[in-house]
Amino acid sequence: MDEKQKARLFELADLILAISRHLHAAKADAAEPWTPLEAAVMRFIDHQPGATATQAAEATQLISSNFSRALRKLEHKGLVRREADPGDARRVRLYPTQKAGENLGYLQDAWSRLLEEAVPDAGEAEALISTLRHIESQLLDRIRSGTDRG
Known part of the structure; x- marks a missing residue:
């Protein structure tokens, strides 16, 4: 993997974590803690x-x-x-x-x-959902196959 791709994938993971923190904070008043x-x-x-x-x-x-x-x-x-x-x-x-x-x-x-x-556009939301499902599926496959350790 080249350095540019490494940096892009790191940024992707970092953004997913940041969004996750926002979602977690937003649920504080909406649901059982x-x-x-x-x-x-x-x-x-x-x-x-x-x-x-x-x-x-x-x-x-x-x-x-x-x-x-x-x-x-x-x-x-x-x-x-x-x-x-x-x-x-x-x-x-x-x-x-x-x-x-x-x-x-x-x-x-x-x-x-x-x-x-x-994300106001339904098509954009579907594309993001599809991409994130694919990422999750790939990560789960790595876990199941034991190749997630490294």
Whole structure:
């Protein structure tokens, strides 16, 4: 990788982090408060309802103790519920609660208002979403294949 591309990719990552901080700050009044670790766990469970704790911990790349702590806090806040797996009672499945769905609605309203002036064009929003999904998919593939360590 040449130095110009290295600098561009660093700037991309830096901008994603800066935008993330703005979004995290904007949700303070709109939703149940949570930490970035709790947000990562909640996002996975929202996207993969019925996943096991092991699947969620691996996908969020959290060590077991941090994942367990975040999950307990989310349960205490009433955002996640555990259900026994019907096929194997020893396994537990994780699901977002109704409160989590309401919380997600608050976030959708707050974040949409925050971004509507920055990205007013629907086509531009779709292009950005597509690009960011592709980046996330590539990063997840690296995690799954074990090539994210370096």
